[in-house]
Structures are given as C-alpha cells and as structure tokens.
Amino acid sequence: MKKILLGILLLSTGSMLMPVQAGYFETVKDTLSFHSVGLQKAAILGAGVGALGLFIQHKRVDRPYLEACWEGEERPVDRLYSNRLDANSLFNQFDEELLEQNKLPEDESFKEIKSSLTHLRNELEEGAAELNDFTVLKDLEWDWQQQRGLLILKHKNMPYVIKFFQETPYGCLRHWGKGHKDYGVTAAFFFMMSGGITRHLSGFTRIYNRRFIKDKIRTSKWKNTLVLPQLYYWVPEEVSQIKLMGHNIGGISKQDVTVPATYAIIANYVEGESLSWFSRKDRNEVLELTNLSESHVDPGLANFKRDKSGKLAILDLEDYRTMFGFKDDLQVKNYPYLFTYFGWKIAKDLVGYITQIKR
Numbered sequence: 478m479k480k481i482l483l484g485i486l487l488l489s490t491g492s493m494l495m496p497v498q499a500g501y502f503e504t505v506k507d508t509l510s511f512h513s514v515g516l517q518k519a520a521i522l523g524a525g526v527g528a529l530g531l532f533i534q535h536k537r538v539d540r541p542y543l544e545a546c547w548e549g550e551e552r553p554v555d556r557l558y559s560n561r562l563d564a565n566s567l568f569n570q571f572d573e574e575l576l577e578q579n580k581l582p583e584d585e586s587f588k589e590i591k592s593s594l595t596h597l598r599n600e601l602e603e604g605a606a607e608l609n610d611f612t613v614l615k616d617l618e619w620d621w622q623q624q625r626g627l628l629i630l631k632h633k634n635m636p637y638v639i640k641f642f643q644e645t646p647y648g649c650l651r652h653w654g655k656g657h658k659d660y661g662v663t664a665a666f667f668f669m670m671s672g673g674i675t676r677h678l679s680g681f682t683r684i685y686n687r688r689f690i691k692d693k694i695r696t697s698k699w700k701n702t703l704v705l706p707q708l709y710y711w712v713p714e715e716v717s718q719i720k721l722m723g724h725n726i727g728g729i730s731k732q733d734v735t736v737p738a739t740y741a742i743i744a745n746y747v748e749g750e751s752l753s754w755f756s757r758k759d760r761n762e763v764l765e766l767t768n769l770s771e772s773h774v775d776p777g778l779a780n781f782k783r784d785k786s787g788k789l790a791i792l793d794l795e796d797y798r799t800m801f802g803f804k805d806d807l808q809v810k811n812y813p814y815l816f817t818y819f820g821w822k823i824a825k826d827l828v829g830y831i832t833q834i835k836r
Contacts, residue, residue, distance in 0.1 A: 541725045543567065543673065545646035548718035548735055557650040563672020564727030566799060568734045570674065571681045579684045581709045581743065590637060594711050594741055597630075597641065611639065618664075618676055623648075627676045636746040643739045644677040646719050670826050671802040680742055682796035683708055690770050690794065697769060704790035706744040712737050747790045749782035762789060764809050772798045772807050776815065802826070 541562045544553035581587045593610040600608055601624055611630035619626040625648045628641040667674065687705055694700055717738040724731055752759040759778060766789075767776040774780070775797045784790045797803075801822070809815045 539725050541723075543650060543726070544722045544724070545649045546720050546722075547646055548720045553722070554646045555650045557673075559673070561669060561672055562723065562726045563674075563802070564723065564729060564732065566672040566674040566802070567678070567721060567723060567726065568732050570678045570796075570799065571734055571736050572685070575684055576681070576710055576712070579708065579710050581711050587709075590632065590635060590743065591711065593632060593635075594639070594641075594743075595713065597639075598643075598713060598739065601628075601641075601643070610634070614638070627680075631746060636748075638744050638746050640680065640742040640744075642677050642680050642741065644675070644719065645738065646721075649675055649677060649719060649721060666823065667800060670822065671800055674799060678736070679795055679800055680740070681736070682799055683742060683794045684710070686773055686794045686796045689773060690791075693769055693771075699766065699769070699789075702788050703766070704747070704784055704788050706747070706791065706794065708794065709743045711741040711743060713739055716740075744793075747782050747784055747792060749784040749790060752778040752781050752783070754778060760812060764811065764815075766791075767809050772803050772809075776809065776812075 540558060541560055542556055542558045543562055544556050546553045581591060597608060597611060604624075608630070610633055612633055613628065614631055615629040619628040623645075625644050626642075628643075630639045630641060631637070632639065664675075687708055691705060694703055718735050719738050720733055720735045722731070722733045723729070726732065752763070754760065759781075763776055763778060763781055767774055773796055774791060775793060775795065780792050782790045782792060801819075803822075807818065809818075
C-alpha cells in the first residue's frame with residue numbers, strides 16, 4: 478500500500494510541473510538548473526513518473542495539443558499537450574494585413590533605423606560582444622547563446638526604443654526554458670494564465686491595442702492629455718516563418734497561424750519623469766486608465782511617464798488582458814484590490830490547470 482501511495486504522489490508531482498511534451502525531461506532540467514543536483518534529480522524523477530502515468534491520457538484523440546515547425550516543412554519539431562491551450566491567445570493575435578500597414582515607412586528619414594536593425598540582426602547572429610548602434614535596456618527574456626527571445630534596446634543616436642523578437646518553432650513551445658534562469662517561473666505562469674501565449678506572439682498585440690485605446694479615449698478627458706507611443710514594425714527582407722498548428726483547441730479540430738521568426742517593434746523614446754507609488758494622483762490616474770481600457774493597459778507605474786509637457790505617457794502597449802488571460806469585466810478600485818485579484822486568479826488557474834491535466 479505504501480508503494481502504491483508513493484507512486485500516486487510521484488504521479489501527481491510530475492503532472493503538476495508543466496505540460497507534457499517532447500523534450501519533457503530537458504524542460505524540467507532547464508527550469509531547475511539553478512537548484513541543487515539532488516533537487517534536479519528528484520524533480521526529473523517525479524516528472525518522469527508523471528509523464529509515464531499520463532501517457533495513456535495523451536493517446537486520447539480529443540486531447541488539445543500544439544505543434545510547431547518551420548514553414549515549408551511538414552514534420553513538427555515539437556509537440557505540446559495541455560488542456561490550458563486557448564485558441565484566441567494562440568491564433569487570433571497575428572494579423573498580416575495589420576502588420577503590413579504598420580511597417581516602417583519608406584521615407585528617407587527612416588533609412589538609418591532600418592540599416593541599424595539589419596546590422597543589429599547580423600551582430601546578434603555573429604555573437605558580437607557589444608552592439609554598435611544600440612544600448613541594451615533589458616535582456617531578461619533573451620537567450621544570448623541560442624539567439625532567441627525578446628531583447629529591449631535603445632538606439633544610441635536616435636530617440637527610439639526597440640523590442641527585438643527572434644524565435645524558433647521549438648522555442649515557441651518551450652518559452653519557459655530561455656533567458657535568465659529566474660524567468661522560467663514567470664514564463665510558466667504566463668503560459669498557465671493566458672492559455673499558451675508567448676512574448677513572440679504578444680508582440681503583435683501592440684498595434685491593435687493602440688487603436689483600441691485611442692478609440693476609448695476619443696470622447697474622454699484623456700483625449701488631449703494622454704500620449705500614446707507611435708509604433709512601427711520591422712521585418713527583415715529575408716526571414717524564416719514559424720507555423721503553429723493547433724489540434725482540438727477551443728473545440729476546433731485543426732487551426733494554424735504563420736508568423737515571422739524575426740521582427741522588431743520601434744517606438745519613440747519618451748523623455749520625462751517616472752511615476753511614484755507615493756503619489757495618490759499617479760496611482761489614481763493609472764487605475765482610471767486601466768478601467769477605461771478594460772484592463773488592456775499594463776497598470777504598473779513603471780509603464781508610464783510624465784513627459785516634458787506634463788502629459789501622461791504610456792510606454793508599452795502590450796495587451797495586458799491577453800497576457801494574463803483576463804475573462805472578467807474587471808473594475809479596479811485600488812492597487813490592493815488588484816493584487817488580491819491577481820492572487821485569486823493565479824490560485825484559480827493553478828487549481829484548474831492541475832485538475833484539467835489530470836483528467
């Protein structure tokens with residue numbers, strides 16, 4: 478009996494770690510690589526037993542799963558099984574027509590930034606120790622060794638902030654294994670809460686989100702007092718395409734989306750003062766905008782500045798609602814309320830994740 482109970486415990490532990498997929502053991506090892514060897518072995522053992530116990534479930538023909546490959550190649554490089562996969566998060570974020578409409582203009586004034594971005598891509602591929610035209614602002618989600626993830630930069634000579642995205646089919650399904658060792662936990666939570674969206678996909682939400690927010694403030698007091706960043710996309714002339722294929726997700730037997738493996742978002746750099754948590758005015762204005770935008774704007778004060786004219790400026794327009802998988806009509810009263818809601822949603826999603834993966 479004790480052996481049976483121990484087996485059930487190991488099965489449950491392995492089941493809760495993360496979605497089962499090809500490369501299961503490597504994913505667990507990558508996520509826990511900064512812990513002791515003993516903990517790694519215990520986690521891998523538990524995950525292995527969990528994967529073995531769930532093998533029969535994965536044979537169910539109706540079980541949701543996601544595959545990824547390079548466009549033009551029929552054989553997927555990886556497969557991810559999970560009942561948490563969400564069709565909207567995975568297949569409704571990329572709009573090729575919208576991308577084309579918002580690419581960097583052909584004007585002579587944008588020639589230098591285009592040249593810098595092309596040179597940046599070459600430097601990264603060559604493993605350059607320093608970048609010629611850019612200063613790194615944030616590389617938490619960038620894997621320097623594998624050259625994939627999200628890299629945030631500022632141009633040294635022009636007032637632009639660049640979000641440079643580069644990914645592989647394999648990385649689209651194992652996004653929690655890249656970048657800084659501590660980011661794996663954050664990526665796993667994003668996966669659980671959003672239904673499988675990655676930073677590479679969420680980058681495409683910014684243009685639509687800008688239009689949505691601009692429309693929301695059109696008849697409000699923010700019409701002339703809120704600054705929205707001007708956004709442009711850049712895609713290399715020669716770029717590989719990643720194809721994501723969903724099966725039995727959202728009640729649809731098959732669906733897919735194809736996105737560029739490399740692209741960048743260019744936004745104007747905002748000169749101004751950061752907001753303060755000690756300022757009631759700052760907190761109230763940001764929460765007012767959060768409610769007006771139906772939680773599509775990141776309510777963190779670090780996402781805002783006051784420009785030189787005193788206007789409130791949004792720095793990043795990633796769709797916050799999609800990233801966190803909000804389904805409720807959330808009206809935020811104050812930050813303690815928001816933090817409580819987050820805690821409740823994480824607990825709810827975690828319970829739902831554990832329950833569904835064990836069905």
